[in-house]
Amino acid sequence: xxxxxxxxxxxxxxxxxxxxxxxxxxxxxxxxxxxxxxxxxxxxxxxxxxxxxxxxxxxxxxxxxxxxxxxxxxxxxxxxxxxxxxxxxxxxxxxxxxxxxxxxxxxxxxxxxxxxxxxxxxxxxxxxxxxxxxxxxxxxxxxxxxxxxxxxxxxxxxxxxxxxxxxxxxxxxxxxxxxxxxxxxxxxxxxxxxxxxxxxxxxxxxxxxxxxxxxxxxxxxxxxxxxxxxxxxxxxxxxxxxxxxxxxxxxxxx
Numbered sequence: 274x275x276x277x278x279x280x281x282x283x284x285x286x287x288x289x290x291x292x293x294x295x296x297x298x299x300x301x302x303x304x305x306x307x308x309x310x311x312x313x314x315x316x317x318x319x320x321x322x323x324x325x326x327x328x329x330x331x332x333x334x335x336x337x338x339x340x341x342x343x344x345x346x347x348x349x350x351x352x353x354x355x356x357x358x359x360x361x362x363x364x365x366x367x368x369x370x371x372x373x374x375x376x377x378x379x380x381x382x383x384x385x386x387x388x389x390x391x392x393x394x395x396x397x398x399x400x401x402x403x404x405x406x407x408x409x410x411x412x413x414x415x416x417x418x419x420x421x422x423x424x425x426x427x428x429x430x431x432x433x434x435x436x437x438x439x440x441x442x443x444x445x446x447x448x449x450x451x452x453x454x455x456x457x458x459x460x461x462x463x464x465x466x467x468x469x470x471x472x473x474x475x476x477x478x479x480x481x482x483x484x485x486x487x488x489x490x491x492x493x494x495x496x497x498x499x500x501x502x503x504x505x506x507x508x509x510x511x512x513x514x515x516x517x518x519x520x521x522x523x524x525x526x527x
Contacts, residue, residue, distance in 0.1 A: 274440070274441070274444070275401075275404065275405040275407075275408035275409075275441075276408060276437055277404075278389060278404045278407060280433075281404075281407035281408040281411055282381065282407050284407075284408075284411045284415075284431070284433070284434055284437075285378075285381075285407050285410055285411050285414070287431060287434075288410075288411050288414035288415045288418070288434070289374055289378075289414050291414065291415060291418050291425065291429060292322065292374075292414040292415075292417065292418045293371075293374075294425075295418040295421045295423045295424070295425045296319060296367065296370065296421065296423070298423040298424060299315060299421065299423050301363035301364075303315060303423070304316045304319065304363050304366065306422075307422075308420050308421060308422055309419070309420045309421075309422050309492070309493070310420050313420075314359060315421050315422065315423075316359040316360070316363075316366060317355060317356075317359040318417055318420050318421055319359070319366050319367075319370055319421075320354075320355045320356075320358035320359040320366065320369070321355050321417070322370060322413055322414065322417050323358065323366070323369045323370040323372075323373045323374075324351070324354055324355060324358065324373070325373075325410070325413050326370075326373035326374050326376065326377040326410065327373045327376070327377075328344035328345055328351075328396070329344070329377055329406055329409060329410055330373070330376050330377045330380045331343065331344055332344060332393045332395070332403065332406050333377070333380035333381060333384060333403070333406060334380065335391070335393045335403075336384065336388045336389070336391040336393055336403035336406070337380075337383070337384055337385065337388045339391065343394070344395065344396050345396060348396075351396075377410065381406070381407060384403070388403060389402065389403050389404045390402055390403070390404070391403050393406070395409070408437075411434065412438060412441070412527060413527070415430060415434055415438070416438070416490050416492065416527055419487065419492050420492070426487075426495040426496075427481075427483045427484050427486060427487035427492070427494050427495055427496050428483060428495060428496055430483045430486055430487075432482055432483060434486070435482045435483040435485070435486035436459075436464060436482050436486075438486050438489075438490065439457065439464075439466055439482060439485050439486050439489055440466060442486075442489045442490055442526055443457065443466040443467070443468050443489060445526070446468050446469075446489070446523070446524075446526070447467075447468050447469050449524070452468060452469055452523075452524065453468070453469075453521045453522075453523060454467075454468055454469035454470065454471035454472075454475045455467075455468050455469075455471055455475050455476045455477070455478055455521060456471050456475065456476065456477040456478065457477075457478050457479075457485055457489065458477060458478070458479040458501070459479075459480075459481070459482045459485065460479050460480060460481065461481075462482065464482065468489075476500055476520070476521055477500060477501045478498055478499075478500060478520050478521075479498065479499050479500065479501050480494065480496060480497055480498035480499060481496045481497070483496055484496035484497065484498050485498070488520055488523070489523065489526070490526050490527060491523060491524075491525050491526045491527070494520075498520055500520075
């Protein structure tokens with residue numbers, strides 16, 4: 274479930290700034306290096322985020338006009354476009370990222386009130402109200418800023434975003450048949466989430482909500498995580514995963 278539209282739009286401004294700062298911290302040569310996503314260079318990540326903005330602008334157009342405008346022509350075209358853009362000179366890649374983000378921002382700002390309730394279809398085929406579009410972009414800019422490997426970590430994520438994205442990912446992962454079951458507990462705080470229907474024998478992963486956000490979205494957490502038993506007592510002395518606790522590996526997400 275996406276947050277309210279106004280909340281998403283506010284987070285989008287913060288997330289876009291974080292993304293742009295992460296990208297600006299990389300030299301042109303850095304863009305050719307590996308990202309933290311398997312098989313993708315940093316240029317691939319930038320190309321993906323740029324084309325995601327274009328794709329979401331298509332959904333904005335769909336909502337505004339009522340004319341069906343898919344995010345991508347096809348899965349194959351999406352992948353080919355990411356590959357092609359990733360091979361462009363660094364200056365063109367940076368410009369594409371900035372131009373696409375601006376186009377989406379302008380499209381969202383021009384949305385009539387009545388258009389926000391219109392249903393559009395995301396890449397996976399699910400129908401959502403247009404009010405969800407800003408949140409889809411929020412997730413992209415915050416999480417892929419981590420993937421650039423430019424120094425942005427889970428500690429840079431706003432807690433309000435982290436809390437929202439953990440709930441979002443947990444709901445989606447809980448619908449996947451055969452997914453590892455586990456309990457998640459925020460510390461500090463009393464927020465808790467369960468993936469699937471875990472029992473007392475399943476892992477309890479505890480940590481800062483920003484670390485949990487990185488973990489459940491398939492990223493490395495730099496803030497500490499630990500495991501506790503059903504009574505809340507620590508099971509592993511090492512909070513970094515080095516000598517004791519390594520959280521269960523989760524399938525990729527986003």
